[in-house]
Amino acid sequence: MKKIICSFLLGLYTLCGIYAQTWTADNGNGTFTNPLFYDEFTDPDLIRVGTDFYMVASSMHAMPGLPLLHSKDLVNWNFVTYVFETLDLGPDFHLEGKKGVYGNGIWAPCIRYYNGKFYIFVNINGYGLQVFIADRPEGPWTHKNMGGTIYDLGVLFDDDGRIYAVHGYDEVHLIEIKPDFSGYVEGSDRVIIPKGSAMGEGHHFYKINGKYYIISADYAPVGRMQCARADRPEGPYETTVISHRETMGNGQGWWTQGYGFWSDIPDEGDKFTFQPPSDNYFSAVPLHQGGIVDLPNGEWWGFSMMDMRSVGRLTYLSPVTWKNGWPYFGVEGNLGRSPRTWFNPDTGVETEPHAPYQRDDDFSSDKLNPVWQWNHIPVDSKWKVTKGTLRLHTLPARSLMFAKNTLTQRAMGPESTVTVELDASALKKGDVAGLALFNTPYYWIGAVRTAEGLMLRFYDMVKNVRTDEPLASDKVWLRACGDFRNDIASMAYSTNGNDFKTIGEGLRLGYQMHTFQGVRYALFAYNTNGKKGGYAKFDNFTVDEPLADRSKNLPVGKIITLTNLANGERAWANPHGMLHHAASGSKEFNEASCRFLVHDRGKGRVALEAADGSGFLTVTGLGLSGDVRLMKKESKASLFLWQDMLWGNCMLLSLHTNRFVGLNPLTSEPYAADWEGTRPDRKDGTVFAWEVYSEENASK
Template sequence: MRLPTASLAALLLAGSAHGADNPAASARFERFSYAGQTQERARPQPGEFVNPVLAGYYPDPSIVRAGDDYYMVASSFTNFPGLPVMHSKDLVTWTQVGNALDRPGQIDFTGVRGSQGIFAPDISYHDGRYYIITTCASCPGGVGNFIVTATNPAGPWSKPVTVQGLNGIDPSIFRDGEKMYVVHNDAPEGTPRYDGHRAIWITELDPASLQRIGKPKVLVDGGVDPKKNPIWIEAPHIFRKDGWYYLICAEGGTADNHSEVVFRSKDVMGPYVPGPVNPILTQRDLDPQRPNPVTTAGHAKFVQTQNGEWWAAFLATRPYPGNFYNIGRDTFLLPVTWKDGWPMILEQGKPIPYTHAKPNLPAQPAPAVPMNGDFAYVDEFDGPLSPGWMGLRTPRASVYDLKGGALVLHAGQPLGDLAGVPGFIGRRQQHHDATVSTVVDYAPQHDGDRAGLLAMQNDGAWMFLGLARVDGKRVVALYKSEGGKETLLGTAPAPDGRVELAMEMRGGQSAYRYRNGKDKGGQLKTLKTGVDVTFLSTQKAKGFVGVVVGPYVQANVVKQAAK
């Protein structure tokens, strides 16, 4: 796979203690393979597309059109590079072209937990320049809400400009002629009346300094029906159509009661009146026992095509039985219909379809690596890493090198050390039914040294399969960490030299296999099967991210150096 990115090899950095005199601190990976199948098995007819359009951990989508091109961004929390930027010409065929946060000097995630960091970005376009405004939750230095800009969505993007005094989350930018506004979620005026009581605010911005001017104003207090104590009004976006200003927001929280609602006004500063039919998107009223459900739908943004059609990008989830999902929240696409001046994404009581007629846009060729449906890819590590690779927290020294068709990965700080960066790079798990494999060459020197595949939901929830030193012996080992407690689930004598490793994820169950790396046609040996991995689900691990899986190395010498 050769999807180039801007010097990613110089970007994933860690405070590590690797070196030629420390063989345990580096491991060699020859390739990375991924193959996934959708559990819903949707079969589109000619002229249809498959939902979700971005499978797996791509939550909180924001979309913009610039001429005939469409760009989308999603939340990335403490993964780095962060703020993935996607491109499409037909709204259904997407390719990642870069990351808006791809340099250590832009952001600092030191001390930041996995589901903090970058929340709910919004992308907009004006007069040849792209803007992303987002929140850095719990980031050091008081970064808060900030804006980055670029003339090319693939990058480079500017250093963040913090919008001073702008609190809350989920900011978005609205342009009204030459005026620029930020609309966002924050606490209501006065004392909140109940848990989850929030408000939507608007403030004018200076287009030159990107700082607030004028007095902030509340547009919506609580939600559609304040008498019912609505919770977590958030993710606001304003757009103008036919002389009206429309405000769309998420309401109900990010779990099964998630929804999208709409208001409108004749003045950008309000007052805003709820639509006659709300919500305009939700799945909360459907039978939870329905097969292959789509749940937690909301957090939408609209885009109008060059042909006049309106479409909504929004997040939703596809749980496996038991209402668990390990892969995070997907990005879906549906048309927006208009009736009597009000928009509707999907009438209440209707399930989100897995297939739908395509937008009236020129058909595009299939991408080298699809972002939805059934797909597989292999990265041979024979060229620059694609922008889909990412690590955890902000790097400081090189965590890997690409040498002779292999990835040489260097140990960082142990998982759970929020002040450090682990020796890890990974890709999103995009299917509940997925197989991931690699070939690793590693010589552990001390008990606790290990290198192999890591499937991580957060610092305290992960599965590891690889070469390790246990009781003085080099073995194939399987570890899990649940709630931050590490457990060794099994070992087997390791073959000499290179070892092929395979993780097989099947919803809430998984299997772990291995074989001699030289024996390409040999049968994989089973180390452990039927392992319960529901603890990697959002419902148990908590937070907002999905599983990221990829090469990992940990060396005791690095742990000792950190003390």
């Protein structure tokens, strides 16, 4: 199956000329589709300064760290800077010792702006709370180590100049920070929300209209977002759930077991086991660990993350509706649930759709593209970009996770293929260099200089199996293909740049808490003989994303059929004016009634007309049913916001009820627009497989 991705799809990319296409949330029609980025952006925090928005995220052990993005519209983001190039707090940060800082670096930052200065607060396990301060987001940023054991904190600069931080899991603490950031006000640490009050971690702390709000992620009993509210910083607080069960139709992935962020670095030959996806749909998948931000026009928006299998934790944007003084994620009529596709925030700014990073790199510049990060602090004298190539000198390492100067970038979902050229002519005996699917566990393909000559090697860490075959040329093209919907990958190579041979397929990917990151594509070079060896030259790194171009995923002007994923039955408009499913047993059913013409009504809105011209699908109620009927005349209740679920799947969000069209597959009830959302398995009756009608597929 993966050979298809590595060969057929790459040929398709070439024919279509879409090598530069990468995921952007902006649909170009006034709507966006989540996630904001289809690569990892963990633990986001976001602020507005005037008409500008700034967002930061965790970067763990990667260097440079603390990526800072800027936006004018909350949908399209630009890379600004990394807050630091290197953060050196000891030997572990240089990948020395048994642990390194895998999974223990930058966790859950908090960004704030106060009195003309930007502040970023972040805990580093074992080293305490760090604060970075700058006059401009571009920097320079000064760094102070405040110590303590505060993590996943939210910070508030109050109106009287006092600085508070909330922190802790379940039992929420409040502590006051000294104004010079030299430490904490003595005796100020106190419990403000006791254990068992359903608050979690990843706190975001706000003062809004005179009240204090704390938003956090609660994982017991299920992943969701809680909000606490009080009249004073110290409380007492009341709490409520503001977002729950929102997976947007995405299920859990595989987990690597046995390696957490306190574990020693696993070595080749260690045993690995995987935990398959849980049947508990809502245990940890839903939107969580987020906060809120306001627009100049008074709108409010929510941001959060969601675990998206082995590609990592992705960032999501949600409209916020205030109700009874609480900021619910979602829209009126469907609070607590977020649309996958919604209308762009009304910032008054129109922006061309774009992504924050350029992912391809031909190394023709004198510096690396910002998308690259090193695994721990690099040895700067042992790498350089020169003569249009990246040169990595080999340093001694027992295996890949111990190798210094490994260069990584986040894998792109939901599917992506990377290719890189490797010139191995300068490798010395014992040197190995190549391309890795970097994770715990990992897989790699590359060149090895042995006593017998230059060899092409593939290594599978799960099976602890390596395969070697001679290389007749010093130059080889390496490829990795990731299917992050199914947590499966493959690797391949070519000796001419065109004909690729798959050498590792069906490779199980997973998420884990050792690196606490999703899969990364990595370029590496090290020496297995305990010496400083030669060097490897890399060139023309490309990233191809077959699902990034979604322009044809809204079939306006087409006649389509809709097949419900829950029961495999097509939706049809019966003569009694109801949208029904084909296996209802009605003698009046006919094939023609299963076809709908999709009319474009602007900004992602569509009207669905029965293909025989007998009427439009229209929601006729606002009460308990929200019946979907066939009405001769189109009205506002005939408008649906098309939800692109990828892979030929969609949902129909009624703009009359702000709920989804669906049915109970176990009954004979017709469709109604009263469904909150879908389950991760997409088989609850709200998700359709759509297909453009043709005589050829009519009989399927």
